[in-house]
Amino acid sequence: MEQVQRRAKVSALAQRNLTEKMGRNSGGGRCNSGEWLKEQVEEMRVSCEKAQKANRAKTEFISTLTHELRMPIHVIVGCGDLLLDGAWGMLQENQKAIVVKMRQNASYLFDLISDLMELNRLDGGRGVTRCEEIDINGLLEEMKMVARLMPKTEGVVLEVMTPAGLPLLISDRDRLKIILRNLVGNAIKFTKEGRITISAHFDPEDQMMELTVRDTGIGIDEKERQHIFEMFWQGDDSHARPFGGVGLGLYIVKRLGDQIGAEIEVESEKGKGSLFQLRIPLQPY
Ligand SMILES: Nc1ncnc2c1ncn2[C@@H]1O[C@H](COP(=O)(O)OP(=O)(O)O)[C@@H](O)[C@H]1O
Ligand SMILES: [Mg+2]
DSSP states (O other): HHHHHHHHHHHHHHHHHHHHHHHTTTTOOOHHHHHHHHHHHHHHHHHHHHHHHHHHHHHHHHHHHHHHHHHHHHHHHHHHHHTTTTTTOOOHHHHHHHHHHHHHHHHHHHHHHHHHHHHHHTTTOOOOOOOEEEEEHHHHHHHHHHHHHHHOOOOOOOEEEEEEEOEEEEEEEHHHHHHHHHHHHHHTTTTTSEEEEEEEEEEETTTTEEEEEEOOSSOOOOHHTTTTSSTTOOHHHHHSSSSSOOOHHHHHHHHHHHHTTTTEEEETEEEEEEEEEEEEEEOOO
């Protein structure tokens, strides 16, 4: 009996302590837990608002910075083009080689900054997907031009294969271009000999457009394949390459692919090459 009474006394004491503490926390000896909770919620709301504001400021800052960084690089690439076109007289072979190198490096920087820009857009809730008619032959030819600016190992052949009579694809051209630029960029970067083929095929049964980038490069083993779409993930071999990148490309490819409803399939064999295929519905669902 005595023990029960002692226990009840201890419990009452603990309860009084807790109530006092809540009163203290609410800033003034009040014993109203409802009010204390309300204050806590308000405090959390204010800090959440502050964090969101800081995040918006960061997104805006990165957006301005990447725009500013891209502009001068654009000018360097343009001047390189003019020099190569002979706008100021024909260049000698050794001069040409230097301008080509300068142009390739500038274009690599441009792509890297574009990826950062894209990541920032995705984080800030990239705008709505656009629906426009895309002529696939034209798009792939454009990709070929883009690929020409990338530093490619001498002797590697780059080809575009598209059958005649492909239907128009209704999708977001900008997003598709970013996806293809990354896939083609990887194919070029990881291929030392052989060929890179960009091709298109229409599957009438499923009404799907299939865009494929195939290479005869270093390949990816099964263990690595599970990680390639993760942010900042790079295979061991990639660090040893002259233009290592930062492991953002395929992460962006996956995120943008999801936005346009594309399935991405990868087939690869270490040492033999890789195939990345996009299957995109001809019309958005
Ligand atoms: N075509 C390819 N051939 C071989 N490995 C590839 C290929 N594409 C991607 N990978 C592997 O996936 C990794 C992630 O690719 P990505 O996100 O584009 O990053 P990054 O190109 O900056 O290394 C690469 O580092 C590489 O290990
Ligand atoms: Mg890449």
